[in-house]
Amino acid sequence: MFKSKVYTERRNKLRSLLRDGIVLLMGNVDSPMSYPANIYRFRQDSTFLYFFGLDHPGLAGVIDLDKNDDCIFGDNVEIDDIIWTGYLPTIAEQALEAGVQKTGPLSKLTDVLMSAIDSKRKIHFLPPYRAENKLMLQKLLGIVPDMQKQYASVELKKAVSSLRSIKDDDEIAHLDAIQDVGYLMHTAAMKMARKGVYEREIAGYMEGLALSHGGTISFPVILSKHGEILHGHDHSNKLANGDLLLVDAGFESEMSYATDNTRTFAVGGKFSAQQKGIYNIVLEAINSCIEKIKPGVPYRDIHHHAAITIATGLKELGIMKGDVKEAVAAGAHAMFFPHGLGHMMGLDVHDMEDIGENFVGYDEKTTRSTQFGTAYLRLGRKLQPGFVLTVEPGIYFIPALIEKWKKEIINNAFINFKEVDKYLDFGGIRLEDDVLVTDKGSRMLGKKRIPISIKDVEEITGK
Ligand code: GLY
Numbered sequence: 001m002f003k004s005k006v007y008t009e010r011r012n013k014l015r016s017l018l019r020d021g022i023v024l025l026m027g028n029v030d031s032p033m034s035y036p037a038n039i040y041r042f043r044q045d046s047t048f049l050y051f052f053g054l055d056h057p058g059l060a061g062v063i064d065l066d067k068n069d070d071c072i073f074g075d076n077v078e079i080d081d082i083i084w085t086g087y088l089p090t091i092a093e094q095a096l097e098a099g100v101q102k103t104g105p106l107s108k109l110t111d112v113l114m115s116a117i118d119s120k121r122k123i124h125f126l127p128p129y130r131a132e133n134k135l136m137l138q139k140l141l142g143i144v145p146d147m148q149k150q151y152a153s154v155e156l157k158k159a160v161s162s163l164r165s166i167k168d169d170d171e172i173a174h175l176d177a178i179q180d181v182g183y184l185m186h187t188a189a190m191k192m193a194r195k196g197v198y199e200r201e202i203a204g205y206m207e208g209l210a211l212s213h214g215g216t217i218s219f220p221v222i223l224s225k226h227g228e229i230l231h232g233h234d235h236s237n238k239l240a241n242g243d244l245l246l247v248d249a250g251f252e253s254e255m256s257y258a259t260d261n262t263r264t265f266a267v268g269g270k271f272s273a274q275q276k277g278i279y280n281i282v283l284e285a286i287n288s289c290i291e292k293i294k295p296g297v298p299y300r301d302i303h304h305h306a307a308i309t310i311a312t313g314l315k316e317l318g319i320m321k322g323d324v325k326e327a328v329a330a331g332a333h334a335m336f337f338p339h340g341l342g343h344m345m346g347l348d349v350h351d352m353e354d355i356g357e358n359f360v361g362y363d364e365k366t367t368r369s370t371q372f373g374t375a376y377l378r379l380g381r382k383l384q385p386g387f388v389l390t391v392e393p394g395i396y397f398i399p400a401l402i403e404k405w406k407k408e409i410i411n412n413a414f415i416n417f418k419e420v421d422k423y424l425d426f427g428g429i430r431l432e433d434d435v436l437v438t439d440k441g442s443r444m445l446g447k448k449r450i451p452i453s454i455k456d457v458e459e460i461t462g463k
């Protein structure tokens with residue numbers, strides 16, 4: 001946890017952004033895996049962590065906007081809990097760590113909410129994403145799960161997004177420090193990538209490294225020689241020399257902050273000429289996009305720059321044709337780059353996605369494109385100092401998509417399908433780094449960049 005005053009200040013800032021009523025922030029509860037006592041690893045709700053920092057199940061926080069007081073609701077552990085799961089500080093002791101003086105048992109939360117409803121006060125809550133909290137909210141407020149998203153407070157979503165989007169100095173120092181573990185995980189994967197090794201051995205080792213550093217993985221490891229499957233979680237393939245292995249993985253720290261990097265390399269350590277050709281385009285895209293990141297620039301423009309760089313490179317290889325700007329305007333690049341350039345990152349690897357991507361990545365001035373590919377861009381709005389985001393361009397050869405476009409004659413003025421056919425078993429290449437927007441420009445998080453040049457990657461892979 002950060003110092004208690006960090007949380008008090010955050011709650012005060014939230015207060016200054018909202019008019020009246022009460023804010024209900026629900027923590028998460030333990031969730032059963034296969035029978036009630038066999039539970040998933042506990043993960044606290046990120047917004048609850050942001051404003052209260054307390055990482056235990058069964059808590060809820062109430063911020064009273066009119067009375068200027070905050071309260072933590074939760075039940076103290078009893079002797080049975082202590083016998084099975086150990087001692088926990090009392091709710092009052094925990095609350096003090098978050099700078100909160102008032103506490104109450106969970107049973108009292110219903111009374112507080114009922115009295116607020118009776119007095120016609122606004123109750124601000126965020127859209128719940130877990131079944132347990134949807135049921136709890138139904139019990140507390142009488143709103144059925146299907147309607148909860150609709151009743152969630154737009155004011156609160158906007159306020160939380162505006163605060164959590166700008167990382168403070170403590171968060172930046174922590175986000176910088178935990179990149180070391182991401183570095184270790186990715187370089188370990190490169191070293192292990194030898195013929196005869198199964199993907200699952202590498203994915204398991206990476207996850208083990210994350211656990212051994214006191215945290216976990218920030219999302220299920222994506223590691224596959226079928227890099228064209230954007231979020232492939234199957235790890236059953238045996239590697240052969242020359243296979244292109246895409247590894248997209250991150251560390252989630254003990255404070256639940258994320259890292260998220262992707263590297264793609266050739267098993268055994270030698271890229272083929274064909275692999276180098278595509279790799280260099282993606283490398284140029286990530287590096288030139290990072291150079292363009294600075295306050296005031298809409299991230300959608302940087303995504304567009306990535307699309308232009310990719311289309312230019314593919315044209316040089318004879319895979320695309322025609323005018324590059326027109327090709328990108330028509331969305332032709334998206335057959336190869338069918339996703340967005342990146343997303344916000346912080347307490348969630350896709351930061352605040354539970355609140356709603358459009359509240360986090362877009363605003364009144366920047367609306368989401370509806371074009372295939374760019375529509376998946378999670379962050380489009382103007383960048384501000386303190387944003388932490390990922391930059392993750394990629395080029396993929398997805399046989400089913402190629403087949404569809406060929407059959408339906410989509411963008412054939414810009415795509416040389418005969419040439420594309422030579423890449424049908426290529427897979428995909430994605431490269432991803434984590435970047436902080438600074439006052440004047442940007443910088444990559446962490447002390448050293450995970451090897452990315454062909455020379456550096458070849459040197460370490462399979463060693
Ligand atoms: N690294 C996984 C993702 O950004 O979706």
Ligand code: MN
Nearest residue numbers: 260390392432
């Ligand atoms: Mn990512």
